[in-house]
Amino acid sequence: MRDLGVAEQRFIDSMGLYFERQGSTRIGGRIHGLLMLAEEPLSLKAIARLLKVSAASVSTNIRASMAIGLVEPVSMPGDRQHYYVVNTSGWESRLRAAEESVKAFLRLCQEAxxxxxxxxxxxxxxxxxxGDFYLAEMAGIAERWRAMRGARPTPRTPKASKGRSA
Known part of the structure; x- marks a missing residue:
């Protein structure tokens, strides 16, 4: 990926601040913002270079993003490096996590x-x-999202295979 332009950098920094306000790390948000803009999978080294941060910090934050389903690893044919992309179903996993959180909160209230x-x-x-209202309103939202998304034409993406490379 080429160096970042002003608009790209502004978006990436804004994502970092957003993630930080949500209780995550700023660098995690910046990584996610970068991957949202990337036209191809990015290696840890490329992410670190583009964001001007340490590879160790990128590695730590990539693992955290993978754990919550926002980022996934891909392999590039003939290349042993690890590459990363935005998980296209990551928003659904965040939605499920929010729903589970509300259910747990609701159980506590009901027990009390x-x-x-x-x-x-x-x-x-x-x-x-x-909690009851929220869960009723959110019921079926992931299915409606998939149906709406499936009706849109998808842009071409670079060839990469999911899963960790050796």
Missing amino acids: MATPQLADKRHLRDAADF
Whole structure:
């Protein structure tokens, strides 16, 4: 990938700040922003060079991004380096994680309300009602997204194979 332009750098830095505000790392957000703009899979070395950060930092943050499903490794034919791309279903995995988080929160509220001393607490009821509402509204969103996405023409992407290279 060629060096980054001003608009690309601005977007990448904005993604870093966004991820940081969401409780992740700034460098993780910058890596994700870079991969969103990349026309081809990028190696750890290329990511480090483009972002002007250490390869160790890139490696640590790539592993964290892979663990939450936002980034996936790919291999390039004839090349033993590890390359990375945005996981095209990463947003769905984040959606599932958010849904699981709301379900866990809802269970805590419901368990508390099952206790006679806490059964009439207004804030617990509001939280449980919100959780129920959220889950009902989100039901089927991933399927609707896939249907809408499938109806759009997809741009050509470079040939790479998923999975780790040797």
